[in-house]
Amino acid sequence: MEMENDINTFFEPEGIVLVGARRSPGFGYGIPFILRQRGWGQRLFLVNPNGGEIDGMPLYKSASEVPGPIDLGIVVVPAPSVPKVLSELGQLGVRHIIIETAGFAEAGEKGIALQAEVEKVRKKHDLRIIGPNCIGIVNNVNGFSTNEILPEAFPQGVTSIIAQSGVFGNILLDKLYALNLFICKAITLGNRMDIDECDMLDYLHRDPETRLIMLYLEGAADGRRLRETLARVSKDKPVLVLKSGRTDQGRAATASHTGSLSGVDSLYTGMLDQAGAIRAESLDELITLARIFATQPLPQGNRLGIVTGSGSMGALATDSAVVAGLETPQPSAETIEKVKAEAPEWMNVKNPLDVGPSGQFKIALSAMLQDPGIDMVMAITTIPHSVFRSILSKGITGEQIFGNIPAIRSQEPEKPFLICVVAHDEIYDHMIEIAGSHIPVVKSPEMAAKGMAALWRYRNIQTDNPK
């Protein structure tokens, strides 16, 4: 229980001191502004040895002069000053510190020595530290953020992020926000001199608001502990993992980035798999998986139905689905009958179901989704751009072309469902509007099929490891 509260303070501090508050633009300058804007101004105290103020916010000359209670320190002073600042905070009883400053273990010998010095201070005062070389955390439930760069609007969601790298964290925030995938908590760990991915996995495991965890890892701080932690967390919440450092050269790159030793990749592959984590092979795949896991239920079986306007796309999706462990059985006699009743003679009613230019997309989709022998459905739309524009110009709506997608989907809410748009971006954007925020709309049929297979694999992980 004490351990738990130890981490909670980072997300729900009583009072915060920002040591190294800048009076002019540069790294960390935006922190007081973003905290004030997000409702944390009253609990925030700024320290700068020169005193003065920033936009009406007073600057105290040292942490000891701060007039209110503080339990969290954010440190953005230059690296050589960090040990001294930590001593001061430790003496004041501030045990939780986020060191955002870079120039430690990731920056060569001098930095490694400096980080060792910080570690001595940490031990002496029994501090808990996130960082150094990070941008700390975002709690999108209560608004708290030590990250000065957030998307312009930032609604609360169910997906939480753990990233070693601060920039990576911010890339994900931007990309996910643009896809209407909203964030619950986001943590960047930097050099992990104390708090690591396992501490944060455990925290998010307990966190009632988090339903899905995305983890970007350059190397495990402790491989065995990571395996145990992932196995424990994965029983309850899916953990999507993107790991760099598959090659010696990639590992060398991470060493000078967050001071990580990535370890041999083949060990990770087996370990992540055994622990029930879901590994993505690329950033795009990580994001596609997140969109699917954040919105779709787990399937009851591995039988995928595909409805498409293009036989080629149906074949490409089928290949990827089968390679990833799904089946694509033929539709039931009843489904075939339902579709044939409305279909032109040339239409081959099977799975994948290629409706071509028949206009039977919505009927086929609805029939496939309701087929009791099908556990999940993927629709692939492929209308040419010039045709789409000409149809819209005649006042025909996207809903008339594709059907009322949310209504079709709601007939079988327990079956995973997604739409893949292989067409001009204008059609993709249009489909995102039609589909609403609970149906993933993706661009790659191969990745969509892999994502459906990952849902099934995760379902098995949960079944094999009952709580």
Added chain:
Amino acid sequence: MEMENDINTFFEPEGIVLVGARRSPGFGYGIPFILRQRGWGQRLFLVNPNGGEIDGMPLYKSASEVPGPIDLGIVVVPAPSVPKVLSELGQLGVRHIIIETAGFAEAGEKGIALQAEVEKVRKKHDLRIIGPNCIGIVNNVNGFSTNEILPEAFPQGVTSIIAQSGVFGNILLDKLYALNLFICKAITLGNRMDIDECDMLDYLHRDPETRLIMLYLEGAADGRRLRETLARVSKDKPVLVLKSGRTDQGRAATASHTGSLSGVDSLYTGMLDQAGAIRAESLDELITLARIFATQPLPQGNRLGIVTGSGSMGALATDSAVVAGLETPQPSAETIEKVKAEAPEWMNVKNPLDVGPSGQFKIALSAMLQDPGIDMVMAITTIPHSVFRSILSKGITGEQIFGNIPAIRSQEPEKPFLICVVAHDEIYDHMIEIAGSHIPVVKSPEMAAKGMAALWRYRNIQTDNPK
């Protein structure tokens, strides 16, 4: 030579008869309109047994009534009428036919029998046939098109497409056009009862306007001939291949789509590799490869330099590059010195070169590109959306942030170069404008790295197989 002229007629006909011209919307209705719009109205004759006219264009009751010379027939009549129409055309001496109608070998037993009947007529009159079940060809050099659905603007480029599936062909046209990748010729083959991918590879091999060939294949008509043809063509022009039917289920899907037997996939993998073709693993990869091959020179070596604003993206790109056969050597002493002269102390000058928020992106990019130990360069930009908007709102331009990319690139025009934007789409769109049409701008660092490696592999294919 006779064989060559045999194919040329499809792309440069003297006179065309469209048999089955429709008087109301439906499949094929747009063909007379698109041909007239593209300057082919004078050479086009429309046949419909009911006579009359379409928008001022007369309808002849049969092909024998047509007043001008014809050497190409486009057939869109219902499937059962196709054998009779072909006999008529054969008797009139029209030897080149594109059958767009579906409902043949792809559509079950009745269709298979009908296609056999067509084959008899073909043999009797020594016809050359594209199709059935296709949308024929587009020649973007002289404007000729039997495809009624083209992107709204359609400038001529150096990339030609061969696709079995008509819908797939149109998807590619739309997607490539949206990425400023312009088309030279596009061919859809359908059921390939006569003309197949090898005939078209040979035609595009000879075609002086085509520099790059994209091939979507469901199954080879003749595996050995395909290998020999690909080997011959690949010596001179890169051939990018996407093949479906990797699994039994995927093969079954193609059988009912273009009547193909896809064959066992493992044989294709070895065959395509030996023949020097470049295989893409997904539609997205095919398109990324096309953008790189259409615009970039071949590298002199396999040494990739990476300049990035994110250490994580640098590590992910490095992993993919090394797995695909590239090296990422350290920069020369001179390059290191050049970059360090302007860089803040924390910057680790190595490869991948992470410039972080230093503002040194353009200096680092220029230095890396000019390093004699580096054969190709990939830049990865990662600016947060809110920062980007705030910078633009201050009147600072993208060029000031990223540098004059075309000017930097022109310092070393012989080295492959690309930009990867891992950020909000607004930044991607902005970068496409800044970079101009000769520098590929892509979204996935992993796929970008694979694409650079494919350039190097193709360079070796050319070196190993001197002309």
